[in-house]
Amino acid sequence: MKAPLRPPIALALIAALLGVVALAFAWAGGWLSPRRIGGVVIANSLQDNLGKPEPGWRRAHTKGLCVSGHFDANGAGTTLSRAALFPEGRIPVIGRFSLGGGDPMAADGRPTFHSMALLFRLAGGEQWRMAMDHTPIFPVATPADFVAFQVAGIPDPATHKPDPAKLQAYMAKHPETQAFLDYMKSAPLPSSFANGTYYSINAFRFVDAAGAAHAVRWQFEPETPFAALDKATLDAQPRDFLFVDALKRLAAGPMRWHMIIVLANPGDRTDNATIAWGPGHRRVDVGTLTLDRAATEAAGDCRDYNFDPLVLPRGVTASDDPLLPARSAAYAVSFRRRAIEGPRPDALTQAGEGGAR
Amino acid sequence: MSGPATLFALPARLLHWLMAALILAMLFIGAGMVSTASSAYPALLAWHRPIGIAILLLALIRLAVRLTHRPPPLPADLPPLQAAAAKGSHYILYALMIAMPLIGWAMQSAGGYPVVLWKGVVLFPILPHDIAAYGWLRCLHGLLAYAFFLLILGHVGAALVHGLIRRDGVLRSMVGGRD
Numbered sequence: 001m002k003a004p005l006r007p008p009i010a011l012a013l014i015a016a017l018l019g020v021v022a023l024a025f026a027w028a029g030g031w032l033s034p035r036r037i038g039g040v041v042i043a044n045s046l047q048d049n050l051g052k053p054e055p056g057w058r059r060a061h062t063k064g065l066c067v068s069g070h071f072d073a074n075g076a077g078t079t080l081s082r083a084a085l086f087p088e089g090r091i092p093v094i095g096r097f098s099l100g101g102g103d104p105m106a107a108d109g110r111p112t113f114h115s116m117a118l119l120f121r122l123a124g125g126e127q128w129r130m131a132m133d134h135t136p137i138f139p140v141a142t143p144a145d146f147v148a149f150q151v152a153g154i155p156d157p158a159t160h161k162p163d164p165a166k167l168q169a170y171m172a173k174h175p176e177t178q179a180f181l182d183y184m185k186s187a188p189l190p191s192s193f194a195n196g197t198y199y200s201i202n203a204f205r206f207v208d209a210a211g212a213a214h215a216v217r218w219q220f221e222p223e224t225p226f227a228a229l230d231k232a233t234l235d236a237q238p239r240d241f242l243f244v245d246a247l248k249r250l251a252a253g254p255m256r257w258h259m260i261i262v263l264a265n266p267g268d269r270t271d272n273a274t275i276a277w278g279p280g281h282r283r284v285d286v287g288t289l290t291l292d293r294a295a296t297e298a299a300g301d302c303r304d305y306n307f308d309p310l311v312l313p314r315g316v317t318a319s320d321d322p323l324l325p326a327r328s329a330a331y332a333v334s335f336r337r338r339a340i341e342g343p344r345p346d347a348l349t350q351a352g353e354g355g356a357r
Numbered sequence: 358m359s360g361p362a363t364l365f366a367l368p369a370r371l372l373h374w375l376m377a378a379l380i381l382a383m384l385f386i387g388a389g390m391v392s393t394a395s396s397a398y399p400a401l402l403a404w405h406r407p408i409g410i411a412i413l414l415l416a417l418i419r420l421a422v423r424l425t426h427r428p429p430p431l432p433a434d435l436p437p438l439q440a441a442a443a444k445g446s447h448y449i450l451y452a453l454m455i456a457m458p459l460i461g462w463a464m465q466s467a468g469g470y471p472v473v474l475w476k477g478v479v480l481f482p483i484l485p486h487d488i489a490a491y492g493w494l495r496c497l498h499g500l501l502a503y504a505f506f507l508l509i510l511g512h513v514g515a516a517l518v519h520g521l522i523r524r525d526g527v528l529r530s531m532v533g534g535r536d
Contacts, residue, residue: 010521017517018510025506028385030392038392125479127471143394304488305469310399314477318399329394335468339492 037143039329045150050102055341057104059334061115063347064098065243066300069291077286080214081206083315084122086286092121096302097193097246105347108242109234111184116198117307129311132198134190138273139180143326176274188228193246194255195224203270203319215264220257220289244353247294254292258285270319296354297346306335364530366426372419373531379412384506407474413458432525453505464494
């Protein structure tokens with residue numbers, strides 16, 4: 001054996017080694033990188049933007065309604081992806097209609113996202129979860145921009161309204177967000193959850209049986225004919241009119257959508273959800289979604305699921321869109337927080353409007 | 358040193374070093390994935406589940422090896438308090454090796470998530486869907502992970518004190534090699 005180290009030197013060496021390991025762990029955990037954006041930062045920005053804490057609720061798309069039904073695949077999707085959703089057959093589905101924003105008691109008459117989230121239960125325990133909006137584009141392209149947009153809109157403590165100067169400063173740097181707001185202003189809002197088209201927001205990659213990858217977006221196009229809300233009278237509508245409408249319609253009969261896969265053309269961006277793909281794309285109708293039941297969040301079976309768009313089956317993977325991992329991380333933090341806080345009765349249940357089934 | 362039982366049995370030593378690497382990797386992956394919303398998040402999460410299940414399986418094998426092979430005794434001159442700390446910390450290390458993957462699996466089950474080992478292979482749930490149970494287990498998983506990391510730092514520190522300062526054969530009993 002070589003000459004032993006003197007104990008003070010040995011102790012110093014041991015301490016230094018443990019310190020290096022602890023520092024490396026702190027680096028991995030982000031404690032040395034205050035600018036790193038994780039799910040916590042995104043969830044906090046949403047909470048701050050709302051201006052008041054809403055414990056127990058989703059941090060976004062807070063007001064919702066549970067739905068369920070099934071998906072009848074026609075087999076056409078099997079040429080694009082080996083996902084177990086696509087071979088001809090019937091797959092059970094649960095889902096959730098929701099509106100954008102973090103206020104669980106918000107009025108439905110707002111120019112905001114109308115959203116449909118779905119959870120397909122595939123063979124072998126696989127699942128495919130989707131969270132889609134009625135707009136083909138998104139207001140921001142990156143997680144950093146998302147946080148900056150939320151922070152710019154934090155209500156001023158004195159006025160309880162966002163500071164217009166801060167919003168203007170943000171918009172000056174983000175024409176894509178301004179373009180989205182202009183789109184929201186001019187595009188018609190669907191008059192019902194039943195007649196909206198719901199878009200995947202982000203691009204994804206399908207992998208077919210031969211292992212070939214296809215860049216895609218998808219959209220659910222309604223069989224119910226489109227009708228627009230009168231934006232001038234939104235304020236005059238009852239608070240929960242869209243959700244009550246969905247409950248009534250589903251009590252009377254099922255709603256149907258066609259799942260349309262849109263294949264990217266060469267040059268289409270897959271990494272930027274603020275840019276719509278132009279016309280002239282190959283479209284494949286892969287099957288029909290039928291929703292035939294609805295229930296309030298308190299009574300139904302959707303509230304306690306996280307509609308994480310990266311819960312994907314074999315044959316589907318994320319694209320290079322940086323929003324996808326950010327949505328996944330932020331939804332996880334929202335889910336974890338509301339799980340500990342415990343659920344609260346939803347607006348429809350509180351108003352006694354859930355009886356329509 | 359002399360006598361027959363100065364080293365841990367070879368399977369015990371192999372399992373120790375393999376699991377040391379996996380557990381340390383797991384703690385770094387876990388801390389890293391919850392800190393980021395970049396594409397590293399889903400990538401690290403995809404590693405976290407299969408490595409966790411691998412650690413669970415290896416820990417069960419290791420428990421069987423531990424119960425069937427007598428480990429070398431601690432040095433007779435070790436103060437009783439340190440001997441008790443050594444024994445107690447090893448019980449906790451074994452408990453965490455087995456409990457952490459089970460808590461992870463249980464919490465994902467309670468959260469209603471498919472427990473995807475890798476694309477196309479989903480483990481059965483070990484708890485019914487219950488968001489409150491998810492909340493508590495998720496919290497516990499995180500807290501125990503930090504405790505695990507601190508315990509491992511203490512374990513490494515103590516092993517190095519044995520090897521560099523006391524030079525009593527304890528470190529060599531796991532590293533292997535001859536006098």
